[in-house]
Amino acid sequence: MPELPDVEVFRRYFEQTSFHKKITRVQVREQDMLGEASLKTFRNRLQNSQFQATMRHGKYLFAETDNKDWLVLHFGMTGYIRYYTNEEETPKHSRLLLDFDNGSHLAYVCQRKLGLFDLTNDYRKYIEKKEFGIDPFRQKIDFSSFLEMIKGRRGTVKSTLMNQQLIAGIGNVYSDEILFQAGIHPGSQINKLDDGQLKTIFAKIKEVIEVAISKDVDPDRFPDSYLLPHRNAEEECPLCSGKIEKSTIAGRSSYYCPRHQKKID
DNA sequence: AATATTGTTCAGCA
């Protein structure tokens, strides 16, 4: 479930495993998943280089080489990276494989092929072109600019939270968690929420993301009060004694507790 | 077998 917290954990994993090792081979196993760069450029620029820095914006991961290129990784719904030494451990559905000079490998894996890898020489421009909003983990934003951003918007609070052009990195799972913690029904109309409710949501965005990352995105380590480990219809709400309900909101499966998440419209 | 799935993009519409 690669949303912001997941990708942040990937980023740290990337740094711990794949820095300062010469890339000896680049295997593109799924050419359809290569973005703008040509296959030739992609391979040639990475070959013989080594990674030395990373950046993440929302759900996108960038890794800089000593050639000053940036490898771009997006994970779609099913993507992840895996570092390993034994060739037999090559994961199924590996779409991009990098071999390092110490005999280890980094695989970009994506079962459903909705992710993407690419190369850019300027990750800032890449982000600009996509018109992404701020990254709520890395970048500070105060409540008044948050209000300004929300002003004049229509639709559900859930679709607003998932809008990457406003805030980058929140997807289906974490929008549900943020609204669960905030006590707001995901189907509430954004323009009907008062400042108090918006302030709660604003605070929970930061809090939920920080907690998830600090727990390494492992639902077993999440606080008892979190929805994520109980994200099943009919299960008991960990905050009150309601029953978790499932319905389609903003076009996605949404889980919430109808007892303590009030719908405002 | 039909249905579901964590993301993004784009056609269609208000």
Add this chain to the structure above:
DNA sequence: GTGCTGAACAATAT
């Protein structure tokens, strides 16, 4: 032009 919704995309599991 703007912004929102829902379908389409791919591959697999239940």
